[in-house]
Amino acid sequence: MTVVVGVGTEAGIETRRWGTLPDGQDVQLFVLRAPNGVTVTLGEYGARLLRVQMPDRDGVPGDVMLGHPDLTAYLEQEDALYFGATVGRVANRTARGRFELGGQEYQLALNNPPNHLHGGPGGFHAVRWEGTALEGDESLNGVAFRYHSPDGEEGYPGAVDVTARYTLGDDGWLSLDCWASTDASTPLNLTNHAYWNLADGGAGSVLDHTLLLPAARFLAVDDNAIPVAVTQVEGTPFDFRTGKPLGQDLDVDDAQLWGAGGYDHHFVLLNGGEGLKQAAVLADPASGRRMEVWTTENGVQLYSGNFLGGSSPGGSVVGWNGERYGKHSALCLETQQAPDALNQPELDRLGAGSIIVQPGQTYHTRTRWHFSVTH
Template identity: 40%
Template structure:
């Protein structure tokens, strides 16, 4: 089989703008599917007759209506900022409030809601490559600075989906880019995380309050339900939610802490005893938000079918939530003298 990339029209918005789907295929027949709406990852299959391991939508109406950030590129700041407010360059920045009283994932018109420009290519005739780009104007959602963002996506022959994020700005600002893909290694319609085990290579996590904001305390995972340093199933933790931390969040929705060394390293993995599939997530970023699909229930993927709560999981590398308001968290600010750059990889075996 030949590696390649295809482009098809998924539908048209009311204002005439075209929503497209892009399918990257490697020589082994694995295929990763994306859309320019939200620069979103909406499918991954090993072969044509196998179910997707990444959740997406079957209709344009469902894709537009969903509010679960299915596969979307998150920005300008992935995750939460308390009160939508932070200090920068001697002043105070006030962002849009879209999770009252806080700001999440870049606001109501964050990167997940934008129609991205796109360019497709084959690198060295073997690597199907898709590049999304977007210009975010000064003042968008309250963020300072004009920011130009590029997301370069490749599908390798060994079934790695690689995201390279780069950005430039014209004044001091903050940036935290990530991807919100939902995975189920038993297939996107499996409906639960049964037969899944997880491993997260972090000895510490961020303590959070009842509104899922960091308290600022960095806690050892040892002797907590968040100790996933060894392979462990989590389905029993989710039904019922007996642990206080999980009960507050509706399940797993916690940031795990890694070294801020800009080195590409494995952060986490998941495996299914039902299918034998494994997913490994690596990144240069210092945090990993592990999310067990707590509020996925009711998200329609076509006219009358819905995903189930805890029916998928997310590995979201990034800077730590509310980082601009905690001086001891890794620094997510950058300016006109430096470019933003980060890598996230998802490897399927």
């Protein structure tokens, strides 16, 4: 069991020792607080969101995402679930773990057979990032995590220097900005893999949460979760454009739902182009908690927690308050470019540009979450 010790304060940010990695590296966590009662805990391992807490309509604070106080839980159990992690180099699935770039074929790990998933078993989620509390600007309440990914790491070409910066505003906005540069052509498609439950942080189900997704199209997938068609949501269980309970159509006799065990699909956002666009609105009617998601990406992957609860490695795990997370105890809203875009140029073009980054270019992605309460 990892014990949190050595509490300190730096630039208004609480810094703690979280634990030690098997190679002897110390790992820190950071706690950010906003005047409206939102508290965010971040950790260096995986540059991840560890905990988000906010008041309900009665002012009672509570957890709104899944996570664990113990570092060893992430080291031993969570690689298959990516709780709160910064995921890369390429989020989501790459068919057969193969892609071609510059006339050369690359073979990646098949950690989601027969596909490559979320950057591989040793991807950005499974390494220590160096975290620094932001200083010198009183308007910034946050932490910058930095990592150097060497050439060839997890089979990807080029060395990459990446920064993941989380900031928490007084107005209830939590922002994640990721920047990266490379010395050789390489694909980059980063996301955050938080699991959200606005009611009780994962003690119960999210099927009664209302979800709005401003997306007229989603990507239908084959039996291996690889996209096969850009499909209209109209007339399908995938139409969330006016908002509905997550579980309303979950048991509909639909091949896409049955094949994935629920929702695990990429939605193409309506308002394309550059700049921030609304990706989702999630609300819990019981507590009054509400979360908006905004992003610079062209799409969002909705995952309805189909394999939480012991159905996959690390599935039956204990959270901050001792809850055992069950099936559909949370959902993910992963802002990103399309899965398998490396092998399907037509999907790559759904975004504002290619996921291939060249030397001299700066990769940047931004996701913002706004937390509020309805009365």
